[in-house]
Amino acid sequence: YEMYNEHLRMTNHSVPLSIMQAEWDYLHNVVSTNNLKRGFELATAFGISGMAIGTGFKKTGGLLVTMDAYVEEHYNNAGTYETFERQVYDESDGYKSVKYLIEKFDVKDNVVAEIGWSPNDVDSILKKNFGDKKLDFAFLDAGHFEHQMIKDIEEISKHLDDKFVFVLHDIYPWSCTQNVHDFIMKTFNKKVEIVVPHPRGENMGVIINL
Secondary structure (H helix, E strand, O other), X not given: OOOOOOOOOOOOOOXXXXXXXXXXXXXXXHHHHOOOOEEEEEOOOOOHHHHHHHHHHHHHOOEEEEEEOOHHHHHOOOOHHHHOOOOXXXXXXXXXXXXXXXXXXXXXXXXXXXXXXXXXXXXXXHHHHHOOOOEEEEXXXXXXXXXXHHHHHHHHHOOEEEEXXXXXXXXXXXXXXXXXXXXXXXXXXXXXXXXXXXXXXOOEEEEEEO
16 A cells, blocks of 8 residues: 555545554554454544555454545535534545455455434444444544544444454543533443554554454
8 A cells, every 4th residue: 555644635625634554554554463344433534544444354254334425525614514414415426436456456246335323323224234243443533523433333242242342532621521421431331542642643542342
């Protein structure tokens, strides 16, 4: 893979932004080295993080379901959807990019791209793709505001197996507030460990229970 030390973006859009190289490496390696099999990503933006995870699952023979509403691209703003109930956009450039990258990285058997809104659509989309099987991997990079992070973590936690890796992006005080940290401790009895700090990434954190 080409090395890059900055965020990538789509040509005609200022947001969303991709993960960075060190974050790609972490996501790919944590899946492949731990032989993880069933993953869920919320949200992929235009597919860079999904490919990092998906190529990891290609090595393990696993499957990633990546879900996005593509609302950030639609409104050209990372935070306007804080008060939305549910909005999804299936004609977005981001979704087209994900589908293109799945072909380009040859991960058709390892990555499924879904359009949905969290927490509303998570359960049905996971059951559609995994049945009653639980997840051993999750990556959360969706709404970066307190109440949405708590709702997303709560919903994802319901679908995690006893042993899992749960990666979270943008662990900053203004998004992952003390209330979010308290909720994580209450839910998992663990703290988030920052594994790719700024400026190598955007404070990528992880909860590991293996």
